Amino acid sequence: MTRVLAHSETPLTRGLDEYIGSPMYAVLPEHGMALLGFFGLLVATWWVRRRARRDALRPDGTMAAWLRLAPEHRFLAWLLTASAVIHLGLTLGHEPSGLTLLYAIAGVAFARVARRLVAGRPWRRWTRLILVGSLLGYAVSSMAGGSPDQVGMSTKLIELTALAIAATPLRPGRWRRLAASTGTVLAVAVVGIGAWIGALGAGEGGHHHGEVPPPGVLLPVGDDRPATAQERAAAEALHAATVTALSRWHDPAAAAADGFQTDGIRGLDFHAPNPRFQNDGVVLDPSRPEHLVYALGPDGPVLIGAMFEMEGIGVAGPAVGGPMTVWHAHDHICVTPAPPSIAGLVSPYGACPLGAIAVPITHEMLHVWVVPEAPEEFGDLDEGWLRAYLNGELRAGG
Amino acid sequence: MDNDNDNDNGLIPVVVAVVLVQAGIALLALIEVILVSAFGFGQPGLPLLATLAGAVTMLYLARAVRRRRPRARRLLLAAEVLMITIGVASTGLALLMTGRPIELVPAMTHFVMPVAVIWLLRRPEVRAEFPRRRRGEMPAPLVMEAS
Numbered sequence: 001m002t003r004v005l006a007h008s009e010t011p012l013t014r015g016l017d018e019y020i021g022s023p024m025y026a027v028l029p030e031h032g033m034a035l036l037g038f039f040g041l042l043v044a045t046w047w048v049r050r051r052a053r054r055d056a057l058r059p060d061g062t063m064a065a066w067l068r069l070a071p072e073h074r075f076l077a078w079l080l081t082a083s084a085v086i087h088l089g090l091t092l093g094h095e096p097s098g099l100t101l102l103y104a105i106a107g108v109a110f111a112r113v114a115r116r117l118v119a120g121r122p123w124r125r126w127t128r129l130i131l132v133g134s135l136l137g138y139a140v141s142s143m144a145g146g147s148p149d150q151v152g153m154s155t156k157l158i159e160l161t162a163l164a165i166a167a168t169p170l171r172p173g174r175w176r177r178l179a180a181s182t183g184t185v186l187a188v189a190v191v192g193i194g195a196w197i198g199a200l201g202a203g204e205g206g207h208h209h210g211e212v213p214p215p216g217v218l219l220p221v222g223d224d225r226p227a228t229a230q231e232r233a234a235a236e237a238l239h240a241a242t243v244t245a246l247s248r249w250h251d252p253a254a255a256a257a258d259g260f261q262t263d264g265i266r267g268l269d270f271h272a273p274n275p276r277f278q279n280d281g282v283v284l285d286p287s288r289p290e291h292l293v294y295a296l297g298p299d300g301p302v303l304i305g306a307m308f309e310m311e312g313i314g315v316a317g318p319a320v321g322g323p324m325t326v327w328h329a330h331d332h333i334c335v336t337p338a339p340p341s342i343a344g345l346v347s348p349y350g351a352c353p354l355g356a357i358a359v360p361i362t363h364e365m366l367h368v369w370v371v372p373e374a375p376e377e378f379g380d381l382d383e384g385w386l387r388a389y390l391n392g393e394l395r396a397g398g
Numbered sequence: 399m400d401n402d403n404d405n406d407n408g409l410i411p412v413v414v415a416v417v418l419v420q421a422g423i424a425l426l427a428l429i430e431v432i433l434v435s436a437f438g439f440g441q442p443g444l445p446l447l448a449t450l451a452g453a454v455t456m457l458y459l460a461r462a463v464r465r466r467r468p469r470a471r472r473l474l475l476a477a478e479v480l481m482i483t484i485g486v487a488s489t490g491l492a493l494l495m496t497g498r499p500i501e502l503v504p505a506m507t508h509f510v511m512p513v514a515v516i517w518l519l520r521r522p523e524v525r526a527e528f529p530r531r532r533r534g535e536m537p538a539p540l541v542m543e544a545s
Contacts, residue, residue: 016496024516025501030443035502072411150502157419157506164415181418188422189429196430265406267437313495336444341447344434350504351433357484358504360492 013314016361019218023147024199024348025332031151034089036156041085044076066118074163077117079162080127083134084110085096099141104133124166131163132187141190143196147212153348156191163187188349195348216345218329220316227322235321238286239377242306242368245286249301252294252313260292265301268386270294284308284318284366293367297390304386305369317364325378327364333361409518410527412454413462416515420481421456423507428453460526471519471528478512478519 027035048063057064066077087107094100109130116123138156142148148156164184169176180378199215213219249255252262252272260272270293277288278355289306296302310317310327334343334352343356352358364366369381376382388394428449435446462470485500485508492500500508518524524545 002495015499027502071409072415115452154506155501157503157511165411168411168415177464181457181461182428184415184418185422185425185457189421189425192426193429194424199465256502308485334445338444342434344427344430346504347423347424347426347430348503350507352484352488353427353428353445353449354424354452355445357491358488358500360498360500371483 010124014220014316014364015314018221019331020212020221021218021331022199023149024210024215025346026149027151028149031090031149033093034041034086034151034155037085037089039081041082057345062118063114065120069118071167073117076165077114077160079084079112079158080110081116082158083155083162084114086151086158088181090151097365100295102137104132106137107382124170127166128163129230131159131166132160135163135187135191139194139213141238143201143208144193145198145201147202147347148195148196153350156195157349160184160188160191183275192348198226200347202249213244214329216330216333218330218331219326220364222326223324225323227254231320231322231324235324235378236282238320239368239370241326242286242289246289246303246306246370247293249292252301255303262292262294265294266296268295268383269304269381270296270301271307278309279311281311283310284320286368290365295386295390296389298392302371302390303329304374304381306368310364312361313361315364317366321378325354325366327366328379330362331360331364331395333359408527409524410463410466410519413474413515413518413524414460416511417456420507420511421453421460422428424449424453449464450524453526466529467528468529471525475516475519478515481508485512 048057048067051057052063052067053391057067060364084107087103087110090103091100091107091133094103112261113127113130115124116126135156138152140149164180167180167183169180196215202212202214249258249260252265254259255272256262258274259276260274262272264270265272271291272294273291274289278290282288286306291307292303292311293305293307294301295304308317319325319327332346334346334356335341335374336343336356343353346352346358367379369377371381373394374381374389375385385394428446431446431449455473459470459474459477463474485504488504488508489500493500499505
């Protein structure tokens with residue numbers, strides 16, 4: 001750990017390297033060899049084609065046989081070889097384990113079916129089987145806690161494209177084609193859903209990660225230590241000041257009169273921004289919070305807290321309470337320009353919903369919760385507790 | 399022989415394969431928008447409709463390209479250019495805000511796949527598979543596929 005979070009008189013700035021984010025948007029160090037192997041294959045392909053143009057390939061050799069294939073089969077053989085190279089690279093990048101053995105088996109299997117295809121031997125059944133096995137294996141291992149990363153997902157994109165070609169029916173027929181197309185689209189969705197589950201579950205630690213934030217959240221690198229007495233007192237003072245300052249905005253109409261955008265309150269954490277406070281050069285002032293947070297309960301909107309926001313990307317928030325008041329930023333969020341609104345997160349396939357654009361990083365922000373008896377005063381508020389509070393279950397029970 | 403394919407030859411199956419994967423990616427994005435709106439985040443109207451339209455369009459285009467529909471090639475070219483435009487905007491924003499380009503998977507989705515499709519669609523042998531209909535010309539009669 002490299003940085004102690006502490007209050008600073010002058011604003012600190014943080015580079016991307018000083019945040020911890022979801023591994024889904026990064027290349028894990030263990031997968032570097034696989035990536036290198038893939039780029040090596042690209043260079044090798046360019047070299048083979050160059051030699052072929054010069055007529056310098058052995059006419060009875062594998063490369064010449066590959067170039068004589070029909071275009072779709074040539075492309076399929078290349079995709080299978082790419083997957084083989086990446087899996088063998090993964091074997092080299094990992095410590096010996098059961099998973100490493102599976103990578104090696106998959107690498108050899110992909111290489112063998114690519115060879116069969118080039119050699120003109122029957123390949124269809126084996127290729128489909130190995131591709132489906134590899135894709136399903138990835139989805140299952142993701143769901144079991146292994147977060148995807150950029151190398152894993154790009155390999156799956158390669159394999160899904162290969163599956164789409166290999167699944168093309170040999171004989172014509174509307175239903176066969178429909179089944180093949182539907183199968184491909186569903187395979188893309190299943191692998192993607194598995195990757196989402198893996199990425200969201202990786203927060204609890206998993207395949208070589210330890211604790212990491214969920215996708216879309218960036219936390220500053222910091223010391224895992226208890227707060228000092230001074231930090232605890234500062235955090236408590238900030239919380240008390242926020243509770244007092246926010247009391248005048250329990251009614252959304254009063255908040256709207258002061259410039260907060262409270263129209264359309266819905267859900268459990270509706271953020272009502274105040275454009276005036278967002279650009280006033282004042283930071284962490286309880287009387288000028290950049291956002292109010294409302295939850296829609298059975299009896300209408302309930303003010304549950306405030307969100308303070310820094311001005312400027314990478315500008316570190318003053319962590320007055322040390323580890324009690326850790327600021328966070330968001331990354332890879334999908335935003336629609338008109339009206340400005342969050343549409344989701346960048347998917348494991350690197351795409352946003354249509355009409356939204358990927359915003360790579362946001363300002364730093366800190367939530368302060370003012371709901372009485374809330375289990376957390378800063379950071380994330382437990383959703384189950386909030387639901388129970390809104391439904392009156394906690395008040396009824398004392 | 400497994401390498402014989404008597405109904406689809408050449409580069410069209412590769413185009414169809416890539417477009418099907420793109421349709422799957424759009425379908426996953428659609429599921430995400432539905433879930434995001436179900437949990438009460440954001441204003442999902444525009445992205446929900448646009449993503450639904452995008453997924454349906456890609457599925458339609460995969461089918462239309464396979465059947466060599468006259469307008470399918472141009473429509474698919476336009477769709478791929480749109481995807482590259484989104485990629486350029488995302489890359490520009492990433493460079494501007496973080497000083498780094500987009501990651502490997504977004505680069506594949508927004509650049510490698512669309513550029514591959516455009517490159518294939520612009521090849522003479524693929525162009526030749528899509529008959530150009532002149533103004534006032536009647537469409538070719540439908541031929542039933544053997545099943």
